[in-house]
Amino acid sequence: MRRQRPRGSPGSRRGRRRGEGRGADFREGRNRQEGEGEIHRRRSRPPGAAAGRRKKGAAQVIRYTRFLMPTTKETPSDAEVVSHRLMLRAGLIRKVASGIYNYLPAGLKVLRKVERILREEMDRAGAQEVLMPSVVPSELWKESGRWDAYGKELLRFKDRADREFCLGPTHEEVVTDLIRREVRSYRQLPMNLYQIQDKFRDEIRPRFGLMRGREFFMKDAYSFDMGEEGAKESYRKMYEAYCRIFKRMGLDFRAVEADTGNIGGSSSHEFMVIADSGEDAIVSCASCDHGANVEKAECLPPTAGTAGSNGAGPARKVATPGRRTIEEVSSFLGIDPGTLIKTLLFETSAGDVAVLVSGKFEVNEIKVRNHLGAEWVRLADEARVRAVTGAPSGFAGPVGLSVRTIADRSVQAISSGATGANEKDAHLVDVVPGRDFSPEGYADLRVVSAGDPCPRCGGELRFSRGIEVGHVFRLGTKYSEAMRAVCLDADGREQVIAMGCYGIGVGRTAAAAIEQNHDGDGIVWPISIAPFEVAVIPVNVKNADVAGAAERLSSDLDARGVEVLLDDREERPGIKFKDADLVGIPVRVTLGEKNVAAGFGELRDRKSGETVRVGLSDLAESVLAMVARKKAECAA
RNA sequence: CGGGACGUAGCGCAGCCUGGUAGCGCAUCUGCUUUGGGAGCAGAGGGCCGCCGGUUCGAAUCCGGCCGUCCCGACCA
Structure with a gap:
């Protein structure tokens, strides 16, 4: 699968050659881009240079003609689930190899938004950000015993001196090594370290785009406490942080009891985004807050004997x-x-x-x-x-x-x-x-089935499917014991540190958000993780009034901290509307010739389809209000 | 790793059974017309038919091997 030229992309010479009817503002915009200003723009803007022009240090208005977001009408045949299909069609990702993707600018923006929420909530919960290497020496994995236990999913290789390494699929070993070297006293605990980092797992079967890639971004956090009581508290804090995180992303999710798999440990919860395309089956109680992965879900002992063939006689x-x-x-x-x-x-x-x-x-x-x-x-x-x-x-x-x-x-x-x-x-x-x-x-060795009562309260169990976007584990001393991560307590005695680990898949969360928020026209992003907040669409860029109005509105919004995509392409309106819908930008402003001439613009909500005509002088305010309202819907 | 399928233009596909001229739609480029929901007409460019080998006068097509991809089952953020 390869790239497809975006409509009206920089490669398109059409608009460039005939500049006659183009609006003054657009010409200026383009000249800035193609002139020497571009140098500053492309680099990460040296202080004082281009930055001086922008108010409040807001991000610059992004123009579609200068932005790589290659949308497609047709769906690549190998995309099975909606999120994968829409991410490809909206030009967010492109495949490089099985389970390995390029993140195009708009796709990266989404990931960065997810990451920002993760950072804010981890920091709020008192965790500290670190960054560990993706290449890990085999010794650490041998120490924990997982070098042999983890299996083929661990991608192993050797360096020039024939030393063995692996690409880290998770980082318990590395953090535990760090902690055992640097933490001596109970006074330093509790501590929680997290990172947002590239992981690699050589999955048996990568599929569904970012939902199950081999290379993916993960936020992983690790807590360290003296004793189980502290560890429980750390676990509780993370659990709460996770609830806030997924609420802020506007997701319908459920935390369920889960099996600990090969991470190990005593107890764990999975955070499941409810979606029919989910790979996991979960049960949840209609009466209490009990929920569990069916892999884990307990069954109560049978109440009455099931009579058989009245077998008085011998077999x-x-x-x-x-x-x-x-x-x-x-x-x-x-x-x-x-x-x-x-x-x-x-x-x-x-x-x-x-x-x-x-x-x-x-x-x-x-x-x-x-x-x-x-x-x-x-x-x-x-x-x-x-x-x-x-x-x-x-x-x-x-x-x-x-x-x-x-x-x-x-x-x-x-x-x-x-x-x-x-x-x-x-x-x-x-x-x-x-x-x-x-x-x-x-x-208890069987799978729960319809009709089984809730093991906690006897209530009715409901079955649904979910996408596992987060997982929290209480590890106990599995790693700290194996790797001798110890600490002196108040009595001067050595104690093994109690650990917990907490993961969230960044790309998977974005994919789950799409699974849960889309319609026939494309993605319907929750605004908190949308690549852009507002799409400004001048219906005809050759009309100077329309172009000028779009230009002014965009920079006005930009200056007030709104993330705008200005669709300055010389395309038919239908194409622009379709693309804005497909990419899922929550708010759209349309500036048509008749409306602008009469002093109006049009504001449209991607989700509801509701459209209102607003006077040009009030347009920016109305957009701000709509953006603010949508943001409020995503508050934790 | 087992079971099923596929690999032909940037994307979606036909052609293969029954060997001989590589085709369609979309996209791209040029011109004109069009301009509020993926436009119309006219023209153009674009292919080691996944790779290697075999059969044959001749292979996209038949045979073998390899590589890649996707779907169904054991892993997990």
Whole structure:
């Protein structure tokens, strides 16, 4: 995929050659840009030079003809989700390689806005900004044990002296190393260090644009406390800061309990932006504030026993030719799927394990992994199933099975059920748990399902999908212990520091905002993270009055701290309107020939589509009011 | 890494089965007309048909290998 020339971009010679009818103000604007003033403008404006012309140090008005924002009408075929599609179409990003992107000027502006909010809220919460390297020596990772544990996602390489390094996918090791060297006394704690930095994870499957890239910006923070009580408080502060952050970005989000994955630690919450395209399924209670990732969501033990086939008699073998799935077997035998004892064989780092669950539920592999304390688990393949059970998959059962067997509590509720006979085309009925087989234990091993009550209050659980934009962990002493990060307490005794870590994906948050705020015409940015606050559109730039009015309004707004995109392209109005909508600029001012001649301009709200005609003399004030109103909607 | 598909102009695609002339729409450039929701007409430029090898008189097309990309399953901000 490659770049597409923006309409009316600098490369377009059209407007440049015939300058006849162009308005005086535009000509001046262009001359400034192309003359020697451009030098100052391009560099980061040396003090006193171009800066002197601007009031209040406001940013300069950005002109579309001098701005790389290549919008496209057609969608690249490899963009699956809206945020990816719209970011490409709006000219915010371009792909360089799988999961690796160029951030074009407007896209970068969005990221910078997100970052600014992150900095403000982290600072407010008492954290200090640092910057750690993206290239990290292997020694630190070996010390924590993750050099071997992290897997292929860690991109490793060697320098010229053959020393091993990796690109940091997260920075627990690096901060812990820093802290253990520099912090000696409890008086220095608590401390919270954060950075906003480029991360690299060699994802198995990058997809959805910035939603799951390999290279991405992340805000990561790390807290250090004496003891668990302090660590809890640090965690609480970050949790609150996160709520403020996502509120300020105008997002509909939910904090849910989560699995800790390979970061490790005792407890964690994920911050989920609610969106149907989200990669995670979450449950939340309609009655209380409990919420959880389905990976984590607990199930209460079954209340009443599920009667089976009234099995007074002993277990019997029945022929079930070709019936393998729960549906096939239950309908063939004419029994409730809930009384089938589903037997799944897993290969794990702790050896082969059979997992039993009622036929109406699914096994939650993460719960299995955590229950076993295993590093990994995966469903056994067909060959393995045959080797262990002696039958093709679909006919496994716990009776007479020689591998380690654990069961979900739903199996306990089956007084008498059916199960595979470990023999091709045969099942057993009237099987009684405890009599015909005995798993080593019963535990919560299944995925929550519709109808399960809230484990906290018994209320109704709702299922939705979310995009994980932030994650907070209480790490305990996992890293500080391994890396000897200790500190002297008030009694002069050495104590291992308690840690927490807190991440937010910058690009992912921007993508999530689009998933949640778009319509048929394009992005509808919350103003707090929009690339521009206002688009000023002179309908015909060759009309000097219109051009002049647009020019004056833009610099007026700019001087008052509003971020303006002046669409000075010689394009048809339709194109300008479409582009402004596509890019999602919250407020649009249209200056048409008739309106301007009559002393009016037009103000339009991107979100509601509401349009008002305002006298030119009041236009700037009206824009300011609308911008202020939109900003207020994004207040924490 | 497994399963499925794709790679032809900047973008979206056809052509391939059945070998012989590389095509369409959008975009770009020039001119004229047009100017409040992705304009019209006329003209022009633009391609190592992903790469390497094989079959053949001849390969975008058939065969093999490699590379890249996307979609479905185990990872995570």
